[in-house]
Amino acid sequence: MDLPLAGVRVLDLADGRCESTGRYLADLGAEVLRIEPPGGAASRRVGPFTEDGTSLSFAVHAINKRAAVVDLTTAAGRELLGALAATADILLHTARPDQQAALGLDPEGLLAAHPGLVVVSITDFGLTGPYRDWTGSSDVHVAIGGLLSRSGLPGLPPLLPPAFLADECAAAQAAWATLVAYANRLDTGRGDAVDFSLLEAVAQVLDPGYGISGSARAGATVRDLPRGRPDARHLYPIFPAADGWVRICLLAARQWRGMFRWLGEPAQFAEPKYDNIGVRFAAAGELYPLIGKLFAERTMETIVAESIGFGVPAAALLDAAATVAGEHVRARGTFVPVEVAPGVTVPVADGLVEIDGVRAGRRFGPPPLGECDPAVLVTTAAASRPGPERAGDLIGAAGAPRHPFAGLRVLDLGVIVVGAELGRLFADHGAEVIKVENRAFPDGSRQNRSGGQMSESFAWGHRNKSSLGLNLRDPRGQAIFLRLAASADVVLSNFKPGAMESLGLGYDELARVNPGIIVADSSAFGSTGPWSRRLGYGPLVRATAGLSELWRYPDLPDGFCDAITIYPDHVAARVSAVAVLALLLRRRRTGRGGTVSAAQIETIFYQMGAGLAEEYLRPGSVRAEGNDRRGDAPRGLFACAGDDEWCVVDVNAGGDGDTTFGRLADVVGEPRWRDDPRFATAAGRDAHRAEINAAVGRWTATHTPAQAARHLQEHGVPAGQMLRVHELPADPQLAARRLLVEQDQPQLPPPLLTLGGEAHYRGVADPLTGPAPLVAEHTRELAERLLGLTPAEVDALVAAGVLEAPSPALPVP
Incomplete structure (x- = not known):
């Protein structure tokens, strides 16, 4: 298999945060x-652990990587890092802003010595702004980023989501930002300093308050939700079954009609008005x-079996163990055994995507400490530099920031959220x-x-795109699509598996x-296996993957909160965007296109990796945590002065809970x-968490969250105030970092705030913020420009019914 990032060299110094970023690049073929x-990375000492003390978290994130020891606190170590950087394309690190210079990781110094290097600085809050030197955690980020205020049930405290979500979502965003900068470097020869903020990534990716939302919300946004937790259970309702719980999604009118038949066609719901989703929710x-x-x-x-016959989307709420052992997962080979410690093997998700029909997954397991001699690596890597695309060899004159995908043409068949976002990521950086x-x-x-x-939600998800109205069920429409594909670079879709092939457009x-075309598809459960056509x-994916069982109040049997x-x-x-871009990079050197296939459920499994490994070793250990994190204290949610005002405190986030606890005691x-021996260790504090939490809660109750x-x-x-979505624009850090910018959307009243870029670059321009299109708004222009059709031919x-287009504008009198 010709992995798309083969030959790309990455130095990975990410420790404890975004360690999945390096693994994803490694899965796609990069030499990481x-x-x-x-003594090893701090993340080697972070649980969960095997019986011999091996960190499952480190092991899962280190698959497909090699390892070397370099002491950056010494001049010799920093010199050795510089020698390695001279042979690399990308350097990832998570050093705090105030420590970067001392460790030789400051972007200025690295780029001065290695002008072609892409340096990705991953920090909690970014390298600028008033929170620059704050310490974050997953819970701190979901609090400040706006998600926590919406997570939970009415009348109850907000609910912290499963702890792994925030960092893992940020890691995927960091991989995208990294490859965007690297693609730009291949065009310009200039490296980049990528200033990546975990807080901003969580606010943009986990469930953005200013991003496209699911179709159940029917264009409504979460910005104007009432104070307290919104009751969203009606959107994707969960019902008790004889042996557990089942969730359904009644979104489209045809799905409701199937449910109507399944219910025996009750007379009170026979009126056509119930085809409308809003009317159904009201009832x-x-x-x-x-x-x-x-x-x-x-x-x-x-x-679930009956639901398929009636065309009603449904899924059982499974736990992680049941899903991993299920027939679909086994049929797809989703998991592979990985030895994480001598004699200890656990199932690990075998990559995130399939490339050209083959999983881009595990090639070798996690490395032992100091596996490679860095001095030897310097010599061998320098000797194997293949040519002009190595770092530092194509250094050009400094220029203005640019959009690296200008000239790229993408045919976007994507729908709902994942389809919208995938195309938008390329459009933001200049692709047509x-x-x-x-x-x-x-x-x-x-x-x-x-x-x-047009709604705010749609505008956010489809900004910078044009719209072509085309009937792909008509053979003439299929022929037109093929003509368009001949000059396109990428085709994106997220239809049910087999849909494109049935249209003759596989x-x-x-x-x-077009032998160079890159075709990407995504689906809920993958393109193969017994659930592929569901x-x-x-x-439904969250329910099936076991995530809904983890995102609930642990003391409430029906306290599910992920709706x-x-x-x-x-x-x-x-x-998917990272994989598509990786294939575009491969095409630069081979001229060959390829395919990307992604399954949403496997994205969840990949991100749950350490927890699934622990569940395999110790069944029953992975369960809903709620707001009181274990392992140290205080770690969790605390009420503040005011109505429904909260903050998060996480004494363990900085990696030295003992020292941090002493500072908290004074505050x-x-x-x-x-001097209390009961609180001298994390285990001791954890055992006496009730006493500690009560005292901290008395203190926070006298302060506002901020x-x-x-x-x-x-x-x-480490601490963070809970912000509501409407409060994000005024937060001093988010405002200073321009998390939100204005979008021009003629159909909506200005200003329409929209998400800014995924990172701060030097060589990559800020994202474009043009309008989203109306249906078929650009059909005539596209048909004439790309297909060479005359206005009369377009009209015909x-x-x-092959093309759709607005009526021609009337002449001005």
């Missing part, structure tokens, strides 16, 4: 060298009890992205309670007219804790 200090109090009665005496397996759509089979994300075809047909939406989120759609789009007025977070952070204690095709 994990550089650790003497949930009458409708959902009928569904509950239907399901109550059926098993989960029976309900043509959304191919048809009113007869509308994109669910155009569904709008106001009745129009990869084989597209490659016949109707799949993110909520509000769009995960994994936004992150799955980044996963909250408990200096005696410093006051509490600021005061704690000023004393070196419109009249025949």
Whole structure:
């Protein structure tokens, strides 16, 4: 297999944060060298652990990497790092801003010595702004990033989502930012300093308040939700079955009609008005009890089997162990055994995507400490430099930041969230992205309670695109698509597996007219296996993967709280985008196209890697945590002064809980804790967490969230205030870093705030923020420019139902 990043050399110094970034690049073929200090990376001492003390988290993230020890606290070590950097293309690190210069990792110094190197600095809050020197954690980021305020049930405290989500979502975004900068370097010869903020990544990827939302929201955004947790359970309802729980998604009118038949066609719901999603939601109090009665005496397996026959998307809420052992996962070979310690083998997700029909996954297991001699690597790497695309060999004159995908043409058949986001990521950086759509089979994300075809949600997900109205079910429409594909670079879709092939537009047909074409598809459960044809939406994928069972109040049997989120759609789009860009890079050296196939459920499995490994070794160990994280104290959610005001405190986030706890003791007025032997270790504090949490809670109750977070952070204690979505624009850090910028959308009142870039670059321009298109808005212009059709020919095709286009503008009198 010709892995697309073969020959790309990466120095990976990410420790404890975004370690999946390096692994994803390694899975795609990059030569990734994990550089650790003497004694090993701090993440080798982070649980969960095997019986012999091996970190499962480190092991899972280090697959396909090599390892070397370099002491950056010494001049010799920094000189050795410089020698390695001279042979590398990319350097990833997570050093704190105030420590980078001392370790030889400051971007200025690295780029001065190695002008062709892409240096990716991954920090909690970025290298600029008033929070620059704060310490974060997954929980701190979800609090400040706006997700925490929406997670939970009405009348209850907000609920922290599973801890792995924030960092893993950020890691996918970091991989995208890295390859964007690297692609730009191949064009210009100039390296880059990529300033990547974990907080901004979480705010953009996990469930962005200013990003496209699922079709169940019908264009509504979360910005104007009422205070407290919104009750989103009606969007993707969960019902008890005879042996567990089942979730359904009734979004499209045809799905509702299937449910209507399944219920026995009750007369009170026979009116056509119930085809409207808003009307159904308004009637949930009458409708959902009928569904509950239907399901109550059926098993989960029976309900899911029957749902397929009625065309109703449904999924059982499984736990992680049940899913990993399931028939679909086994049929797809989703997991492979990996030896993480001598004699200890666990199942690990075998990569995130399939490239050219083959998994880009495990080639070798995690490396032992100091596996490679870095001095030898310098010599061998320098000798194997293949030519002018190595770092430092194509250094050109400094120029203005640019859009690296200018000139790239993308045919975008993507729908709903993951489809929208994938195309947008390329459009933001200059690609011509043509959304191919048809009113007869509308994109669910155009569904709008106001009745129009433009909403803030749609505008966010489809900015910078044009729209071509084309009927792909007509042979003439298929022929037009093939003509377009002949001059395109990428085709994107997320239809049900087999849909493109049934239209005569599968990869084989597209490659016949364009051997360099890159075709990407994504689906809920993958293109093969017994579940491949199931109707799949993110909520069903979360349920099936075991995530819904983890995202709930642990003391409430029906306390499921993931209905509000769009995960994994936004992150799955980044996963596919990285793979598509990697294939574009491969095409530069081979001229050959290829395919990318991604499954949303496998994105979740990949990100749950350490937890799934622990569950395999110790069944029953992975369960909902709620707001009281274990392993140290205090770690969790605390009420502050005011109505429904909260902050997160995580004494363990900085990696030295003992020191941090001493500082916290002084801040909250408990200096005696410093000398209390019960609190001398993390285990001791964990055992006495109730006493500690009560005292911290008394202190936070006298401060606003912002006051509490600021005061704690000023004393070196990781903390973060809970922000609501409407509060994000005014946050001083997010404002200073321009998380939100303005988008021009003629159909919506200005200013429309939209997400800024995925990182701060030197050589890559800020993302474009042009409008999203109306349906078929650009059909005439595209048909004439790209297909050479005359206006009369376009009119004839419109009249025949092959093309869709707005009526020609009337002449001005």
